[in-house]
Amino acid sequence: MSNADATTVTGTRDKLSKGEIFEVLQNKRRRFVIQYLRRHGGPVELGELATYVASWEYDCAREDISKAQRKRVYTTLQQTHLPKMDRTGIVAYDADDGVIETTPQTDDLTVYLEIVPGSEFPWREFYLSFGAVTLAIVATLWAGVFPFTMVSPLVWATLFASILTAAAGYHTYSAREMTLSEYEEPPHDEDE
DSSP: OOHHHHBOTTSOBSOOOHHHHHHHHTSHHHHHHHHHHHHHOSOEEHHHHHHHHHHHHTTSOGGGOOHHHHHHHHHHIIIIIHHHHHHHTSEEEETTTTEEEEOHHHHTTGGGOBOOOTTOOOHHHHHHHHHHHHHHHHHHHHHTOTTGGGSOHHHHHHHHHHHHHHHHHHHHHHHHHTBHHHHSOOOOOTTO
16 A cells, blocks of 8 residues: 555544654654654744754754754755655645644654664563573473473472563663653753
8 A cells, every 4th residue: 555545635644554653753853853743732834843953953052053054954854854754644744834733643653752772682582582492491391301300390480480570670661761752852942
């Protein structure tokens, strides 16, 4: 199904795949657009949005943004980022008027706004490997293979449950620390 086929009358998509969402949100500038819209609502003019995004990117007050910095952000938002976000329905961008609005998809993105740094531990692989090792040891216990039978099955079960609980607890804790709103929150506005 093409993007055009999935677009509703209002210009927003019914449902986006995770791949589409992550492709759009992998860019920091587009994440800042979402943050601004979530914080201030809409509609918002492109010039205002570009000023805020530039101040966050260059880590300075809006008044200190140079014309070149603002223009660089404005141009890429206008030509690349906003059209891409509009095509997926994440925002509604009226290129003729230069106005950006939220869509129902904008608010639904919270669950996808987790950042996974390149150094992040591969949890899916850990759980899969842990499950495979656990099944292999259980099979050896059923088969009565020495030296695994020297340890009580209850001790093995306790060990596996403890490791799984500790790993899941750490994974849950670290995932909370890696959300966009906590990890990459734009600076607070002076006028808030």
